[in-house]
Amino acid sequence: MPIEANNPNKKTWISVPENSDFPIQNIPFGVFLTRDDIITIGTRIGDQAIDLGALHQLGYFDGIPLTDDIFLQDTLNDFISDGQKTWRLVRNRISELFDINNKSLQHSSAHKKIVLFSMDEIEMQLPVQIGDYTDFYSSKEHATNVGSMFRDPKSALMPNWLHLPVAYHGRSSTIVPSGVPVRRPMGQTLPKDSERPVFGPSKLVDFELEMAFITTDANLMGEPIPITETEDYIFGMVLFNDWSARDIQKWEYQPLGPFLAKNFASSISPWIVTLDALEPFRTASPVQNPEPLPYLQLKGNHSFDIQLEVDITPENGSPTTVTRSNFKYMYWSMAQQLAHHTVNGCKINSGDIMGSGTLSGPTPDSYGSMLELAWQGTKPIRLNNGENRTFIQDGDTVTMRGFCSKDGIRIGFGELSTKLLPIFKSKSKK
Amino acid sequence: MPIEANNPNKKTWISVPENSDFPIQNIPFGVFLTRDDIITIGTRIGDQAIDLGALHQLGYFDGIPLTDDIFLQDTLNDFISDGQKTWRLVRNRISELFDINNKSLQHSSAHKKIVLFSMDEIEMQLPVQIGDYTDFYSSKEHATNVGSMFRDPKSALMPNWLHLPVAYHGRSSTIVPSGVPVRRPMGQTLPKDSERPVFGPSKLVDFELEMAFITTDANLMGEPIPITETEDYIFGMVLFNDWSARDIQKWEYQPLGPFLAKNFASSISPWIVTLDALEPFRTASPVQNPEPLPYLQLKGNHSFDIQLEVDITPENGSPTTVTRSNFKYMYWSMAQQLAHHTVNGCKINSGDIMGSGTLSGPTPDSYGSMLELAWQGTKPIRLNNGENRTFIQDGDTVTMRGFCSKDGIRIGFGELSTKLLPIFKSKSKK
Secondary structure (H helix, E strand, O other): OOOHHOOOOOOOOOOOOOOOOOOOOOOEEEEEEOOOOEEEEEEEEOOEEEEEEHHHHHOOOOOOOOOOOOOOOOOOHHHHHHHHHHHHHHHHHHHOOOOOOOOOHHHHOHHHHHEEEEEEHHHOOOOOOOOOOOEEEOOOHHHHHHHHOOOHHHOOOOOOOOOOEEEEEEEOOOOEEEOOOEOOEEEEEEOOOOOOOOOEEEEOOEEEEHHHHOOOOOOOOOOOOOHHHHHHHHHEEEEEEEEHHHHHHHHHOOOOOHHHHHHHHOOOOOEEEEHHHHHHEEEEEOOOOOOOOOOHOOOOOOOOOEEEEEEEOOOOOOOOEEEEEEEHHHHOOOHHHHHHOOOOOOOOOOOOOOOOOOOOOHHHHHEEEEHHHHHOOOOOOOOOOEEEEOOOOOOOEEEEEEEEEEEEEEEEEEEEEEEEEEOOOOOOOO | OOOOHHHOOEEEEEOOOOOOOOOOOOEEEEEOOOOOOOOEEEEEEEOOOEHHHHHHHHHOOOOOOOOOOOOOOOOOHHHHHHOHHHHHHHHHHHHOEEEEEOOOOOOOOOHHHHHEEEEOOOOOOOOOOOOOOOEEEHHHHHHHHHHHHHHHHHHHOOOOOOOOOOEEEEOOOOOEOOOEEEEEEEEEEOOOHOOOEEEEEEOOEEEEEEEEEEEOOOOOEEEEEEHHHHHHHHEEEEEEEEEEEEEHHHHHOOOOOOOOOOOOOOEEEOOEHHHHHHHHHHOOOOOOOOOOOOOOOOOOOOOEEOOOEEEEEEOOOOOOEEEEHHHHHHOOOOOHHHHHHOOOOOOOOOEEEEEOOOOOOOHHHHHOOOHHHOOOOOOOOOOEOOOOOOOOOOEEEEEEEEEEEOOEEEEEEEEEEEEEOOOOOOOOOO
């Protein structure tokens, strides 16, 4: 079934800047605080944010089975729970309303005044209440690079890596939206040639360029999701920065995986771009050899051609793009990840978030972390201002962008921009 | 400040069976479904469940700053958010109301009819909405046993183990209360002497005898909790069964830790026993050598003398107690765990749950899992009915109990009882 809202010929009566990530073919979902300090669910076309709660109250969603308060909430969880059929009806209706040939809202300045906000008068919020957050490790290039450094190049990939999408559970409580600064963590590290750890600020704070998908309620506990059905339960995707403290990670991660090295912060872009909007940009995943077990096999194209880039902007400086990668390099598809995640009956809820793992490409300028780009500090990255970086410094802002582009249509994720603050100093209250 | 509700001389007008886990000195908190299908927050004395929502509506909590609907909720999260001072006021008031010398409720049969339920007419629920679940690995005996088996006896403990409380994030979505059966998971395992994994039912399903603590909102993201303050943020404790599939675990767990081997199910006992109620049972933790880093140092007794035991009951059989252990064997205290967890600024919320890790004692009859008790299948455990067990079989019920006992007062956790069902069979709908 073609998705009406994806029609590439559709024009909108909202002014859309050239190269905007948000043409009328995108229609992402997010949560924002309006100029009147009200939290609402919305979408975006060009540089206009659209209050879906207000649109619904004005009757523009009549005929679609929605509860009255579905958009008057501070998270998208309930709307996501409504399921794929409802997401499509709503997205198609929005597309119709903002179609240049549709006069209803276009010609009602009273309604437009209530419904439309310019992006600079709203504040984007975390779009979902995240129940559980899982991070995969599905880029073969990244796993090989890190395995080479943390262990040795000969056994860089663990024996299980080519047979299953390796993953671990992360911390939901510290996932923040774009714009919220994060702090350099304190922690234990093991100095070189020492047997005793020391305590202090992490010296090796890094970004990880990832994307993440957000699910709807998918199964009962104990019941796997067959791989053929997995994509029905994926609402959409965001950019994801899995902040990492490499020195803490190296000392703590065995045998149970990363913990404090990761759980101090993760950042996500605030607009969830639906899997439907990404449909025209499907592409093949890398060839898998050996062939995976049957429960992980799925014919067709299940990756997406999403171009990714990361800038570092020093305090009072200008941005330097330090890497360009692509989501399509990911070895294990989202369908495979979700089939694997649930094959043991693990329950998936609305608002769960699953990270891709660092999306490193095949060439050194497409690696997805400073650890790899500057190869453990041995190949510093030169910034525009002449400074070098091997890891992220206090005051640096890391900005991630992602977009698909084909046949004159560009669907993007906007920016995920996060500043690194220095370590926390407790107030001298004692 | 002595906690009034802990007065060992207090008697109640509720009949309390001998050796009950729930004398008037306990006063745990839980959530239950009443005979009228209403979900409420409650407590328990003897075999009577007490509806705190109804008590509050009847005015019995007057003078304590509580919102009207604080107990009319399906989780304890908001009450826990109210903080330690409020928990104490409420627990003391309950203690006062049910004191044998207090006539108010005791002499109102109309009120008693509304407020009291017998345990067999209610259904216990999950007591909190769990935001994040962390599992520690804090028993030295368990870590040594497992390290010996999964790696080798010489490097059983990783170099970091004695310096920090090792932990990993678990899955919240599959934590269920006592009484909810769990399913044997399917998954990938690596047959002996093979290089290719196979897919099928786990053959090595195990329990892990743990306890867990439940936190309140403790800090802002980015701000550590000093170890001296940690216990103020611990609401209480439950029994915890961290179900594990050993064969899946062995194949998947490197390098990022256990995932599907654990996230198919964890079970908790439904009554949260407050840290206040456990106060009289404080005891020392094991001596720590080497001395931990300063942020993990805390004088005084920060463990609790909680006796633990596990039964296995085959389908239609009688229980066999397979192990007896104690919470006090745990090497890293809860205070140390929480200080470590937040030293990097990780945010802790109301309703977060933190497992101790398997609580193995020093002797083979005090180990906390079948993996250790039957030593990787080499020393089968004999049940009452003459059958042997090396792991858990379909239809077996695993029952955990825990209690403190001193000076004639017994404070317990009740039972955590969970049946293992066979693998899920999909309905032939295709």
